Amino acid sequence: MKIVVLVKHVPDAAGDRSFSGDTTTDRAAVDGRLSELDEYAVEQALQVVEKAGEGEITFLTMGPEAASEALRKALSMGGDAGVHVVDDALHGSDAIATSLVLAAAVRRLEPDVVICGMASTDGTMSVVPAMLAERLGLTGLTLAASLTIEGNTVTIRRDSDEASTTITGSLPALISVTDQTGEARYPSFKGIMAAKKKPVETLTLADLGIDPAQVGLGAAWSAVDNIAKRPARQAGTIVTDEGDGGVKLADFLAAGKFI
Amino acid sequence: MDFVPNDEQRAIVETVRAFVETELYPHEDLVEQLDDVPKELAAEIQTKAINAGLYAANMPEELGGGGLNAVGVALAEREFGRASYALQMLVARPSNILQACTGDQIEEYLLPSIRGERHDCLAMTEPGAGSDVRSMTTKAERHGDDWIINGGKHFISHADVSDFVILFATTGVDETPRGPKKRISGFLVDMGLPGFEVRRGSSCVSHRGYHQCELLFDNVRIPGYKLLGEEGRGFDLMGDWLGATRLTVAATSVGRSQRVLETALSWAANRKQFGQPIGNFQGVGFQLADCEVAVDAADLLTLRAADRIDKGTYVDADAAKAKLFASETLAKVTDTAVQVFGGMGLMSETPIERWWRDARVERIWDGTSEIQRHIINRSQMKPLGA
Numbered sequence: 001m002k003i004v005v006l007v008k009h010v011p012d013a014a015g016d017r018s019f020s021g022d023t024t025t026d027r028a029a030v031d032g033r034l035s036e037l038d039e040y041a042v043e044q045a046l047q048v049v050e051k052a053g054e055g056e057i058t059f060l061t062m063g064p065e066a067a068s069e070a071l072r073k074a075l076s077m078g079g080d081a082g083v084h085v086v087d088d089a090l091h092g093s094d095a096i097a098t099s100l101v102l103a104a105a106v107r108r109l110e111p112d113v114v115i116c117g118m119a120s121t122d123g124t125m126s127v128v129p130a131m132l133a134e135r136l137g138l139t140g141l142t143l144a145a146s147l148t149i150e151g152n153t154v155t156i157r158r159d160s161d162e163a164s165t166t167i168t169g170s171l172p173a174l175i176s177v178t179d180q181t182g183e184a185r186y187p188s189f190k191g192i193m194a195a196k197k198k199p200v201e202t203l204t205l206a207d208l209g210i211d212p213a214q215v216g217l218g219a220a221w222s223a224v225d226n227i228a229k230r231p232a233r234q235a236g237t238i239v240t241d242e243g244d245g246g247v248k249l250a251d252f253l254a255a256g257k258f259i
Numbered sequence: 260m261d262f263v264p265n266d267e268q269r270a271i272v273e274t275v276r277a278f279v280e281t282e283l284y285p286h287e288d289l290v291e292q293l294d295d296v297p298k299e300l301a302a303e304i305q306t307k308a309i310n311a312g313l314y315a316a317n318m319p320e321e322l323g324g325g326g327l328n329a330v331g332v333a334l335a336e337r338e339f340g341r342a343s344y345a346l347q348m349l350v351a352r353p354s355n356i357l358q359a360c361t362g363d364q365i366e367e368y369l370l371p372s373i374r375g376e377r378h379d380c381l382a383m384t385e386p387g388a389g390s391d392v393r394s395m396t397t398k399a400e401r402h403g404d405d406w407i408i409n410g411g412k413h414f415i416s417h418a419d420v421s422d423f424v425i426l427f428a429t430t431g432v433d434e435t436p437r438g439p440k441k442r443i444s445g446f447l448v449d450m451g452l453p454g455f456e457v458r459r460g461s462s463c464v465s466h467r468g469y470h471q472c473e474l475l476f477d478n479v480r481i482p483g484y485k486l487l488g489e490e491g492r493g494f495d496l497m498g499d500w501l502g503a504t505r506l507t508v509a510a511t512s513v514g515r516s517q518r519v520l521e522t523a524l525s526w527a528a529n530r531k532q533f534g535q536p537i538g539n540f541q542g543v544g545f546q547l548a549d550c551e552v553a554v555d556a557a558d559l560l561t562l563r564a565a566d567r568i569d570k571g572t573y574v575d576a577d578a579a580k581a582k583l584f585a586s587e588t589l590a591k592v593t594d595t596a597v598q599v600f601g602g603m604g605l606m607s608e609t610p611i612e613r614w615w616r617d618a619r620v621e622r623i624w625d626g627t628s629e630i631q632r633h634i635i636n637r638s639q640m641k642p643l644g645a
């Protein structure tokens with residue numbers, strides 16, 4: 001079984017994230033890391049291979065030079081190889097362009113299964129998985145809270161507030177997984193040392209046959225007009241109960257149009 | 260000279276830090292209260308560490324260990340050192356000296372220790388023989404193919420949770436031009452043998468939950484193949500394998516210093532008196548600045564010693580300098596942290612008083628600060644013929 005796992009290098013959510021002058025995410029301002037939500041995808045891919053007793057995992061990322069760190073992290077957890085699409089023209093790409101590029105890169109790898117996180121922790125758009133499935137003509141199974149692959153059949157469970165749905169589909173398939181799938185493993189010392197020996201291929205837009213005009217900030221379907229910092233949190237109101245606490249609370253909620 | 264950690268080194272730090280913060284920090288208060296690690300918790304942490312591939316970091320990969328070089332081990336130790344000693348020791352690094360195992364010893368002691376099935380402790384110190392290790396009186400005598408051991412050790416760390424001890428004992432006396440000299444040999448001795456008793460020592464101010472013990476040997480008989488290394492070459496064994504262990508004290512002291520300093524800085528930035536964060540008062544700020552310089556210096560000395568082990572240019576004074584400076588830096592940083600926290604620093608509500616107590620032993624075990632200075636001074640005087 002050939003599995004491709006999509007991994008994204010994102011600014012650490014624990015850092016003080018900001019935007020650059022061109023309103024794109026400032027990727028230099030804070031340390032980057034493998035998106036936590038993608039770690040679940042890595043874990044699921046490793047488990048699928050462990051259960052099947054065979055399989056080959058390639059991690060794919062698109063991003064600037066530093067994004068190779070996300071590949072290294074994934075490779076230290078396991079898997080076999082990495083592919084890094086890096087090209088200056090990609091700067092500022094939106095989800096549509098991202099899915100175009102990733103689709104081209106996935107196509108070259110001819111996988112049976114593509115696994116990705118439910119969203120990236122920076123953009124949190126959650127649309128790339130569906131776009132990719134569409135572009136590649138794969139069975140698209142998104143937001144999996146659990147995942148099993150048996151023979152040619154993929155089964156996922158999707159949990160919502162109202163219901164838990166079990167969905168099956170056939171390979172080749174693309175699956176996006178949620179944090180419900182289970183904790184990602186720590187890289188082992190052996191894994192860390194082995195990661196540097198695993199091959200990582202670097203590809204440009206030209207390698208993928210994509211016209212630079214189709215991607216980047218200029219080709220984006222939406223634009224960010226304006227960015228404002230969230231106002232500092234206001235001090236709260238303390239209601240002291242002097243027998244009329246309930247009334248005061250109701251008044252407060254009514255004044256804020258909560259009730 | 261490259262001061263920038265490479266990809267693997269950063270990954271080691273990140274991974275151990277994540278493990279320590281997620282799996283160990285949450286249990287620190289409990290261990291502190293109980294002066295013990297509950298058995299189930301100990302087993303759980305050990306299993307997690309083994310499954311995560313973080314066990315036996317110091318052992319070669321061919322043997323099933325982490326396969327890190329000395330710099331890698333120092334970085335891992337530094338991060339482990341941030342956590343409670345009793346907890347981080349559950350992610351065991353079996354004594355390097357076990358790599359001296361030969362023949363049947365490999366299957367019986369070395370490999371099971373790396374797999375986490377058996378646990379070792381190391382016994383040199385005796386009530387009458389501390390810094391002067393060679394003055395030990397515990398002796399092993401040959402009886403046919405066997406050895407018979409008599410005597411006692413004290414201050415032996417985690418012997419209460421170990422399966423066997425790497426024991427040093429005298430096996431005779433050599434006449435030398437400078438007078439009689441005891442021959443010291445290493446042995447592997449299983450707990451529970453007839454005549455071998457392990458007793459918990461008195462409670463210690465540092466590292467609650469991590470106990471030191473007395474070992475009593477009354478005609479304990481072991482077969483000949485339990486001799487570790489050659490008879491009479493115990494000091495060579497210690498020399499060959501324990502330098503790196505001394506560096507462990509340096510690295511863990513650096514890690515703990517970093518955590519304590521981070522905590523003190525955060526307090527200094529948030530605690531306000533006279534309308535300002537106390538860290539803005541020069542009297543406080545300069546102390547914190549001095550701490551950071553010392554911690555960085557200790558870190559660099561430790562990593563330099565480790566790098567020299569990897570490059571084959573290491574001498575004993577390298578680890579001695581690192582151990583001396585890092586353990587004294589930890590003392591300085593923890594004491595400063597108490598001062599910066601004020602009264603709160605002495606209360607068990609904060610971990611500061613614990614770190615302050617824990618710091619004390621680092622200047623004593625694995626060779627006191629004075630003994631480290633002695634090693635460094637010998638390396639200065641010897642080339643001058645003194």
Ligand SMILES: Cc1cc2nc3c(=O)[nH]c(=O)nc-3n(C[C@H](O)[C@H](O)[C@H](O)COP(=O)(O)OP(=O)(O)OC[C@H]3O[C@@H](n4cnc5c(N)ncnc54)[C@H](O)[C@@H]3O)c2cc1C
Binds near residue numbers: 383463
């Ligand atoms: C909690 C704990 C755990 C330990 N775990 C182990 C263990 O697992 N295995 C083990 O074998 N040992 C262990 N030790 C023993 C430890 O290594 C010794 O305590 C240490 O080597 C010092 O020996 P001592 O305590 O007998 O002090 P002493 O040697 O009696 O020293 C007393 C003082 O005299 C100074 N001094 C001694 N000689 C000189 C000199 N030549 N020049 C200048 N000053 C000198 C010392 O620096 C010290 O300040 C442990 C100790 C403690 C406290």
